[in-house]
Amino acid sequence: MKHLLEISQLNQQEVKNLINLALEFKNQSKNEDYSKFSLANIFYEASTRTRVSFEKAAKNLKMSVINLDIARSSEQKGEVLLDTIKTLEAMGINILVIRHAQEGIVKFLAKNTSKTHIINGGDGKHAHPTQALLDIMTIVERKPNLNNLKIAIVGDIKHSRVANSLQCIFKLMDIGELRLITPNEWKPSASLFGNLTHSLEEGLKDVDVIITLRIQKERFLPTESLNIDEYCKRYTITPKLINYAKSDVIILHPGPVNRGIEINDTIIEAKQSLILEQVKNGVFMRMAVLKNLLDTTI
Numbered sequence: 001m002k003h004l005l006e007i008s009q010l011n012q013q014e015v016k017n018l019i020n021l022a023l024e025f026k027n028q029s030k031n032e033d034y035s036k037f038s039l040a041n042i043f044y045e046a047s048t049r050t051r052v053s054f055e056k057a058a059k060n061l062k063m064s065v066i067n068l069d070i071a072r073s074s075e076q077k078g079e080v081l082l083d084t085i086k087t088l089e090a091m092g093i094n095i096l097v098i099r100h101a102q103e104g105i106v107k108f109l110a111k112n113t114s115k116t117h118i119i120n121g122g123d124g125k126h127a128h129p130t131q132a133l134l135d136i137m138t139i140v141e142r143k144p145n146l147n148n149l150k151i152a153i154v155g156d157i158k159h160s161r162v163a164n165s166l167q168c169i170f171k172l173m174d175i176g177e178l179r180l181i182t183p184n185e186w187k188p189s190a191s192l193f194g195n196l197t198h199s200l201e202e203g204l205k206d207v208d209v210i211i212t213l214r215i216q217k218e219r220f221l222p223t224e225s226l227n228i229d230e231y232c233k234r235y236t237i238t239p240k241l242i243n244y245a246k247s248d249v250i251i252l253h254p255g256p257v258n259r260g261i262e263i264n265d266t267i268i269e270a271k272q273s274l275i276l277e278q279v280k281n282g283v284f285m286r287m288a289v290l291k292n293l294l295d296t297t298i
């Protein structure tokens, strides 16, 4: 794999291999030394989980890490992003993790680099492939028989790159059923995979996995608005609502969480909640992705 830009570039076996490798790292049955290599995080949007876990993953592999401070970079003097990327490439940085509000920009940058691997750390509403990979790893650990699973994604599907990447990975991995539960105004114009419903009660019925999404206000158009109170009345995941799901349901959220809006405090702390397990797995899955890229000659 030269770059990791979106889930559609992977096949089912490659996803399985990444999950197995990430689990080996998690079980500490694998130790690797990539101290010859370096990674730079280039984040134009806020991040805690993705940026820090790429840094941790790279350091676990003994790589050196640079976090580019965009506010103090030469872009403030007018340098365009492609020139910044080419500059870092000329310095010999091996992997660039890029997060940007513009959809497709990471693909454009990947086409215009020759010696550097590019990882999409999230581009606008388009894709967040490593989030989908760590989510499927977290699900497989608890519920390995994917073909029988009923999964519900709840919330702001329209503005969510996570929802897009999850639809791609669930289709690829042939999960039993996917339900997309969203208010009418946040319905995507077309779903990649899954059945849309507005009813939380109907959508959660007998599901094995619930994935709630953050309301992504930063991606609302000026014409789009949200009545938070109305949303909470209809869609906040509460202990009462999870009774519609199977008794051994697991609950995921990519984070960051708006407590009390997408999900109730009691559920966040409940034993069914795997939110912090997702964060933990993020480091191991990103180690697997880094190893896979560095083992590919370019």
Ligand code: CP
Pocket (backbone or CB within 6 Å): 046, 047, 048, 049, 050, 051, 122, 131, 254, 255, 256
């Ligand atoms: N899930 C996720 O991408 O979180 P961050 O914005 O904190 O990286």
